[in-house]
Amino acid sequence: MDLTYGPEYNAFRAEVKAFVDANIDQQPKPGDGPRSPAVRAWQAKLIRNGYHSRTIPEAYGGYGAEPDIIQSRIIAEEFSAAQMNTGFSGQGISMLTPVLLELGTEAQKQQFIRKTIHGELIWCQGYSEPGAGSDLASLTTKAELDGDEWVINGQKIWTSTAQISDWIFCLVRTEPEAPKHLGISFLLFEMNTPGIEVRPLVDMTGAANFNEVFFTDVRVPKDQIVGQRGQGWQVANAILGHERGSLAPPDAAMSRLNGVIRLMQQETIGGARAIDNPVFRDRLMRLQGRVMAMQYNDMRLLSARINQNQDTKLAGMVVKLIGTELRHEIECLGIDVMGEIGLSYGDNPYLRGNGSWQYQYMYFLGLIIGGGTSQIQKNIISERGLGMPKEPKLATSGA
Amino acid sequence: MEFGLSQEQILLQDSIARYLKDQVPLDEVRAVAEDPERDQPIWHGLTELGLAGLIIPEAHGGVGLGLLDAVVVGETLGYHITPGPFLSTAIMAPSLLIAAGQTDRLADIAAGRYRVGIALSEAVGARLDAGMAVSDGRLTGKALFALDAMADAYIVNGPNRQLYWVDSEGPGVTRTLLTTIDKTRTLCELKLDQAEATLLTDDPAVLQAGLDAGRIVQASDSLGAAQCMLDQAVAYAGQREQFNRVIASFQAVKHMCAEMASQLEPCRALIWYGGHALSEGNDPARLTVCHAKAHLSEVAQFVARTSTEVHGGMGFTDLVGLHYWFKRIGANRQLLGSPELLREEAARIQMLVA
Structure with missing residues (x-):
């Protein structure tokens, strides 16, 4: 141990600290949108200094460092401690870029990676459909080849950032005769292609965190496919595994829990601080x-x-399940210690923490369901x- | 950076597990349940493996390992619900004696010549009229639920958290076995009437060192026992057939097992860190220990109940013997501080209690 x-x-940590100290006053302001010059310049600076896209080859616009998990961790720690802006995130960076690096053609890498990591191309992910949620492989959005173009028809749902995205990476059925896992392809296309309609999907938080996306005879060049025809399921699975654990990082949970402690020290019930109520205190400690x-x-x-020497398969599998449920309970305690004040939302003058307690409580219920439901996680774990x-399988179910 | 067990720790765990599987199977545990004194030959065998001197320095005849190693061993003993006084004699007594600077008895403990009981429950949460009074260096009073009814001597706490050594055979000492649900370890009522006692220390911090060591190893015992119950549930579900299918293929049963595994697996890292932090004096050692024992008590209780349910009616019988694990976990929960008391202590450590 x-x-x-x-x-x-x-020395490396000192270097990161020095960068943070020198630049903490130059980071973008909270109101700057993703396409503002300030945000773009910040992103370019992070990449140039190796604090974003650190291991992506220079040839594709990255910093080109050798992978080093501890260095990445130190960067994350120092940025987090200073509450420094870590640059662009999003599904183009976290999910598509690793796939292109592994499975994309040289032309695709050249065309997309530099612009994606610099925030010039914003992506959305077209996976789930109204009839294909937990059973994603049963998706029915189809793409048929017509000359040099795919013709796409169907509907996607739960598509975050679709309304602001330039491109989509999308799972479509191209081989209708093949078994369901072998008939899917991974296509890339522009969101301004004729025949695409985006409708915001308002969720229980009151915000539209997701969209529905409809495709009607959307024509896409034939070569905008990653991997071979029919391999889309394997491509998608490689990155879904990556998404799951990252939905519920424990350090963020501890940070929210410390927020509950501060709240309990400030909020009073009948004149007594919430922290002095032994029942609330026990819930907090648990x-x-x-x-x-x-x-x-x-x-x-x-x-x-780092060491590649331990079997941690099970320890990794449980993170999404436990982490999202734990976070939901932390937010719930934050609300409960406030009582009626905890109901405040929107423009209520008694609002605490910008309404984040209620918002996160609902948002994390969404994450218990999204990214593979808790029930799907339990299937995987068992x-x-x-x-x-x-x-x-039931005799009547599909292949 | 290396967060995990070393090769040596894994080998230690494997060798003890092999020994217990061969030498202390469930039938031996049943024999101890019938006759508590049958635990002595089992303990004798374990002392020959070095377990009595596990954390005693080599200079005093021990193996000289740390509390992370003790946690690894504790988990293995819990997995096999091994009878005997490991917690009291091999963990708590040496921790207390070393912290008190009283090293002259360590060699006898390491050699297996002494079983040392622990009568500290009044320092955790005194019940009824238990407690000790001191006059002229003699102790009068009673301790409830002292660990190990067959010890040669006891470490007893006085009214101000000072610690005394009391020989079991000395004048004015009477012991009564207290029957509990857990038959794998014995508890007793220790009554002292003007009993001769040797003051070990009047530094109240010493008692804390012993409690911390005991709690983390107790938590690892629950981790091991719960892991065994989960393994038994998965194995049983894989062979029990109903409706022409093994019940392990029913989602309801699979999800019970997945819930047990997903709650239990992260406990491993919590326990390891607790043992490591205590040995190295790292922060936040005491907080981690309180949380580790409280959290393990909750998780192991959930596993104990759920595993029994996966076994259906057979889980409720004596035939399968699953209840020995259920009861061991139940006893661990109450001894050295229940989860509620420990969580309140965790809050106090962080100065969250007014």
Whole structure:
């Protein structure tokens, strides 16, 4: 057991700290939109100094460093400690870019990666459909080849950022005769192509965090496919695994829990502070213990990635399930300690924390469902983690 | 950076697990349940493996390992619901004696010549009329639920958290076995009437060191016992057939097992860190220990109940023996501080209690 990163990283941490200190006053302001010059310039600066797209080759616009998990961790720690803007995120950067690096053609890498990481191309992800949620592989949006073009018809749902995206990476059925997992392809196309309609989907928070996207005879050049025809499912699965754990980072949960502690020290019930109520205090401590377990679990996973010497399959599989449910409960306690004040939302003058307690409470219910529901996670944990058999298929169900 | 067990720790765990599987199977546990004194030959075997001196420095005849190693061993003993006084004799007593600077008894403990009981429950949460009074260096009073009814001596706390050594055979000492649900370890009422006692320390911090060590190892015992119950549930569900299918293929059963695994697996890292932090004096060691024991008590209780349910009616019988694990987990929950008391202590450590 050695929890230090080693003295060889001291110089690197000093370097990151120096960058943070020198630039903390130059980061974009909260109101600057994703296409503003200030945000673009900041992004370019982060990449140039190796604090974004660190391991993406220089030939594709990245910084070109060798992968080093501890260096990445130190950057994240120092930026987080200073509350420094970490640059663009989004599905083009977190999900599409790794796929293109692994499976894209040289032309695709040249065309997309530099612009994507610099925030010049914003992407959305077209996976889920009204009839294909947990059973994603049963998706029916189809693409038929007509000369040199795919012709796409169908509908996607839960498409975040579709209304502001330039391009979409999209799963479509191209081989209707093949078994369902082998008939899907991974296409890339522009969101301003004729025949695409985006409708905002207002959710329980009152915001439109997602959209519905409709395709009617959308014509897309034939070569805008990643991997071969029929391999789209394998491509998508490689990156879905990446998405799951990152939905519920334990350090963010601990940060919210510390927010609940401050809230409990400020809010009063009948003149007494919430923290002095032993029932609330017990709920708080119970959550703290659970978050602590997830933080150390995270360190174990980090160590296993660095040293490649431990079987942490199960420890990794449970992060999405436990992390999202834990976060939902933390937000719930934040509301409960405020009582009626906890109901405040929108323009209510008694609002606390900009309404984040109610918003996050609802948002994390969304994340319990999204990115593979808790029930799907339990299937995965029991089958792949514990080796239990799959539920037998009904005779009437599809292939 | 290395957050995990070393090769040596994994080998240690494997070798003890092999020994327990061969030498202390469930039938041996049943024999101890019938006759508590049958735990002595089991303990003797474990002392030959070095377990009594596990955390005692080599200079005093021990193995000289740390609390992370103790946690690894504790998990293995919990997995096999091994009877005997490991927690009291091998963990808490040496921790207390070392912290008190009283090293002259360590060699006898390491050699397996002494079983040392722990009568500290009045320092955690005194019940009824338990408690000790001191006059002229002699102790009068009673301790409830002292660990190990067959110890050669006890470490007893006085009214101001000072610690005394009391020989079991000394004048004025009477012990009564207190029957509990858990038959794998014994508890007793220790009554002292003007009993001779040797003051070990009057520094109240020493008691805390012993409690911390005991709690983290107790938590690892629950982790091991719960892991075994989960493994048994998965194995049973994989062979039990109903409606022409193994019940492991029913989603309702799979999800019960997935819930057990997903709550239990992150506990491993929490326990490891607790043991490591105590050994190294890292922050936040005491907070981690309080949370580790409280959290493990909750998770293990959930696993104990859920695993029994996966076994259906058989889980409720004596035949399968699952209840020995259920009861061990239940006992661990109450001993050395229930989850509610420990969470309040965690709040106090952070100065959240007015």
